[in-house]
Amino acid sequence: MKHDEPLSAGFRAMIGMLGVVTGTGRKDARDCVAKTIRSHWCTVSVWIVTSALATGIAYAIGSPMTTPQLTSPSISGTEVYGNPLYFSCRLTYGGAGMSGQSVGFYVDGNMIGSATTNSTGTANYTSTSITAGSHGATCKYQSTTSGTTNFTEAKATPTLSVATSGSPSIYGNSVTFTATISSGPTGNVTFYNGGASFCTGTISGTTASCASNSLTAGSHTITAGYGGNTNYNSVTSSGITQNVNRATPTITWPTPAPITYGTALNSTQLDATASTQGTFAYSPAAGTILNGGSQTLSVTFSPTDSTDFTTSTASVQITVNPAAPAFLNISTSGTPANYQTAVTFTATIASGPTGSINFYDGAAMIGSATIGGTTATYTTSTLTPGTHMISAAWPGNIDYGPISSSQISQTINGALLYSYLVPSGGYDGVGNLKNYTDAVTGSWSVSYDTLNRIMGGGSSKGSYPYYCWSYDGFGNRTAQESSNTTFSAGSGGPSPCQTTGGIGQSAWAQYNGTVNGSNSNQMSATSSNLNQGNCYDTSGDVTCDGTYQYLYDAEGRVCAVLNSLAGTMTGYLYNAEGIRVAKGTISSWSCAPSNGFQTTTDYVLGPGGEQVTELSVSGTSITWAHTNVWAAGKLFATYETAGNKLHFYQDDPLGTRRSQTDPNGAQEQTCSSLPYGDGESCTPAPTEHLFTGKERDFESGNDYFGARYYASTMGRWLSPDWSAKIVPVPYAKLDNPQSLNLYAYVGNNPLGRADLDGHEVDLNGTKDEKAEEVRRIAGTATRTDKNGVTESSLFKPSTDKSGKTTMVLNDNAAAKWSGGHSKAFNDLVGVITNKDVASIYLEDNHVKGCMCDWNHGQVDGSGHYSVFLTMYPTGADTAAPLHNGNSPEMIAGHEVLGHFQSWMKGNPHFGDEGPGSPAFDYENRWLRPQFQLAHPNGPITGPRLDNEP
Incomplete structure (x- = not known):
């Protein structure tokens, strides 16, 4: 056993089975078994039971009794570089496989690895790193080396492909070609264009790249080639097609500086350059004069190298500044x-x-x-x-x-903005307007009946130039008709007017005594309300007319109007003096404060009750609408909210608006209407004061006069006239039966008179009707005396001692009319005088007073009082003035007409002429209404005072 080599588990087990181990030296056998052998050999003494056991023990402890054997390595697998080779050797000892032993594997004497033997003593090892070539393989166990096995490892052939960064490419632009090679080869890859190399790339990992801009325009076959090395064979990829398009030359053309209209193009503006050689063609060409403004210059470039470059174009903008005209x-x-x-x-x-x-x-x-x-x-x-x-x-x-x-x-x-002209002879003998020319409504000729009511008219303007009016015996207007042909007298139906042909329009009314048990002055049917007629309350007020309904308060004033077509209700508020101060909407049909009144319009009044400022009200918001400018009771200008504009009005003599101008005199609108105020063409802006200067209500079309409301479509009042004091017939003149009709408007003479406040009749815009009569006849009246001699005017201009201009009786007239005589001359104005001289003071053509030694009076052609001027016979030298502020019946503080006789009796200082005297009888007869003169050109009736014809 090797030094420090641990005992195998099998060996230690076998030693354990022996039961007895004796050791030598300082360590016993158990130390040898349990521990690592510290000397090369550990001698163990055992009792040998069998030879086989002895042999096993000797193997286990590595005694040199037998040498281990190794077989030469066997090799399997593909013997190509990079592929795995499988090496195997078997280790035996005494013919038995030795397991668990480490066996080394060697190629060409170099250890390539080791492996542990398995239970059969076989050790296996795999390698992929054997280089190409001829080799010898061995195995080695400790000091035992196997025999050599020779083998040859072939070179590997790598895979190789090529790709382009883009095809087609543009000539001159760089294209990158990338070769992809299988893992392992190193070195360079060469790229070929149809077999000619044009660039190389070093292999990095499995790719090699090459960027080139040398390819010409056209189609190219690109391949990649690898030259091989000791382990790899050379290889060439399949080809790919690389298309190279012709390049567009780059044209550089700076924006030219602006030029002035009229400058010809030249090389200063036409100075383009290109990225290659070629020629330039400009449009417009040199010498061209461009129009003003921003213009486009273009160029076409043709390259010399037409193989690799295309023809190209470019353009720039040039500003052509306008030239200044000479003058x-x-x-x-x-x-x-x-x-x-x-x-x-x-x-x-x-x-x-x-x-x-x-x-x-x-x-x-x-x-x-x-x-x-x-x-x-x-x-x-x-x-x-x-x-x-x-x-x-x-x-x-x-x-x-x-x-x-x-x-x-x-x-x-400056020019005449509006004109109103009464020509010579424009009045008849009793002062009715026969002819006049209005710049807006045209030239009119008008006729009257025997009661001075307008009867017929002809106008030079309008769709219907002919008009006819008719009345019943109570002074009610029964018809107003218009036509494009003349009218002739007729009878039947609601109107005696009959046309001679043609077409027209008709507004008529019928009256009877069955309406509410009332009198014949109330309508029973109208052209706009055929079946019902107007409704009246017990006071004679109109409460319905087919379209509108009206409510009246305890004072007899209209307090609410209902438009039955629109379904809207409007309420009115009045101040303590009875003047309207507000209008608004109501939610219930009542005059009571609980009617839900919501103010929409407030009026700020002037000292005379005139509407100075109108305010628009919406909830809690109040805004100024307009302010009217008044002078002497006349509206002549209005400031309005919109644009803070000022407007001026030009009215006809009765105060009806005819023209409207701005402060510069520029006409803004003209206003036409018919004599009774209907047919109004003017918009009610900026203020609604139209007919005779009275406010026309939008919600009803009626005109607010103060005391009453006037309906121009009917030509009459909604309510009968009334008086603050108890009188038999309010505001009636007993000498004029027409005034007994309390609904009629100004005695049905709307061209000669206007109503001031719903009570008083006005003539030509002034209350002083009698003074107007004197003004009209002064200087124009003639007469024929009893001898047939035609005399000049009754009056002639004169100057008194103070230098004041007066009108005095003509000498001839004074001489022939003295002594209490009277005469009706050819315009049927009677003059009464007791002395030879009567001086009448005029101011602005209005009579202001008279200086008479006795008295002077006039009566008109109907026997109506015209003017009465008196001076007491006490030598006083002041005149009894005619004040515009007085009613026509009040002269010098004395009521004349119906109370003349009592006045005479109550004023003995008038003179020695008492009741029964010739002078008293004379004046009484001529001023009393029952003694009347006849219609113009007719005979004089009544008792005569002398024998003059």
């Missing part, structure tokens, strides 16, 4: 020019520019015109009065830059 001038067709008259401005520009030229008033563009040749003209009639600085500007185009002219001054004279 731009402007001229006018004439200055000054009249407002709303066409003015033509002509702009002249240098040759070249096209398009349009803009024209400016200051900084504001007013229009544009197309250039024709070298000029552009713009015509306008919208310049407002004043001086305007006009200029022209051309905005430029891609070829030419913008240019502006200098300014020229254009003066626009």
Whole structure:
């Protein structure tokens, strides 16, 4: 046994079976068994039982009784490099296999490994590292070496393939080829193009790569080859196809600097270069003049090496700046020019520019015109009065830059925005308006019946130039009809108006005494409400008209309106003076505070009750809508919220809006309507005050006059007239039966009169109706005396001692009309005077007073009181004034008409003319309504005071 070699388990077991072991030296046998032998041999004395046992013991302890044997190695497997070879040797001792022993394996004397014998004494070893060539293999156990087994290891042939980084590739671009070889070979791989090597790569692991840009354009077969070494054979891969496309030359072309329109292209702009040799063709070519703006320059490059390079193109942008036109001038067709008259401005520009030229008033563009040749003209009639600085500007185009002219001054004279003209002879003998021309509604000719009610009319404007109105015996308007042909008198139906043909429109009404048991002034049927007619309450107020329903409060004022078509309800609020101060929506049909009133509009009133400011209300939000500007009871301007604009109004003599302008006098809209206020064309903006300056309610179409509401579609009031004090007939004139109809609007004479507040009748915009009568006849009246002599006007201008202009009786008239005589001359105005001279003071063509030694009076053609001026015979030199603030019946503090007689009795200082005297009887007869003059051109009736015809 070797030194320090442990005993085998079998040997130790066998020793144990002996039972007796004696040792020599200092260690006994059990030490020898249990421990490592510390000397080369451990001598053990045993009792030999059999020879076989002795032999086993000797093997176990390695005594030199017999030498172990090794067989020559056997070799199996593929004898090619890299493949496994299997080596096997058997170790025996005395013919028996020795197990558990380490056997070394050697090739060409070099140990390649070891293996432990198995139970049969066989040791096996596998190796893959045997190099190629001829070799001798042996096994060795301790000092025993086997015989040699010779064998030959062949070289291995590796696998080899090639791949490309991309095909096709572009000429000049690098392509990487990668060869993949089986594991083991080292060294280099060579790459071939059709058999010609073009690059090599070193094997790293199992790959070798080569990058090359040397391949020409075309198709190439690429292979890889490995040259082999001591262990590997040489090998060549299969070929792959590498397509190489022609390259596109790189063109370098810097962006040219901007040029000015008109500059020809040259080498400064056409300066491209390429990455290879070749020729350049530019488009546009050198010498071309480009249009203005951003333009494209292109080039086509043709390479000299057309095998490897393609033809290529490139482009750049070049900016062509516009050139400045040489000049731009402007001229006018004439200055000054009249407002709303066409003015033509002509702009002249240098040759070249096209398009349009803009024209400016200051900084504001007013229009544009197309250039024709070298000029552009713009015509306008919208310049407002004043001086305007006009200029022209051309905005430029891609070829030419913008240019502006200098300014020229254009003066626009003011023009008539609205006119209303009554021609000579435009009034009849009793002051009815027969002819007039309104700039908006046209020229009208109007006729009247014997009660001074408008009866027929013809207009130069509108779809229906002919109109007819009819009335019943109670002064109710029964029809308003229009036609494109004239009317003739007729009868039957709700209207006596009959057309002579053609088509038209009709608005009629019927009246009877069966409505609510009321009188004949209430409607029983209308053209818009055939079956029902209007509804009335016991006070005679209209409560329904087919479309709208009305509620009235305890004061007789409309407090709510229901639009039955829209289903909306509107409520009104009034202040303690009875003036409307708010409107809004209501949720229940009632005038009570519990009707759910929600304010939508608030009014801020002026000292005269006029609407100064209107406020829009929405919940808790209140915003300003507009503010009206009033003067002398007339609305003439409005500020509104939108744009903070100011608007001015031009009204006809009765206060109906006809024209609306801005502060510069530019007309914004015109307003046309029919005599009774219907047919309104104007939008109610910025304020709703239209017909005679009264507010027209959007929710009902009615006009709010203060005391009452007026329905222009019916031409009458919703409520009968009323008076704050108890009188038999409110605001009626007993000498005029027409005034007894408390629904009729201004006695059915809407062209000659207006209503101020729902009570009082106004003539031509002033309360002083009688003064207006005097103004109209002053200087124009003529008469024929009893001898057939036609005299000039009753009055003539004069100057009193203080230099004040007066109107005095014409000398002839004074001489012939003195002494208490009266006369009806051909315009049927009677004049009464007791003295030769009567001076009437005029101011702004309105009578302000009279200086008479006695008294002076007038009656019109119907016997109605016209003017009464008196001075007491006490030598006083002041006149009894006619104040516009007084009612027509109040003159010098005395009521004249129906109370004339009692007035005379109560004023003995009037003179020595008492009741029964000729003067008293004279004045009483002429001023009392029962003594009337006849219709124009008819006979004079009633008692006469003298024998004059």
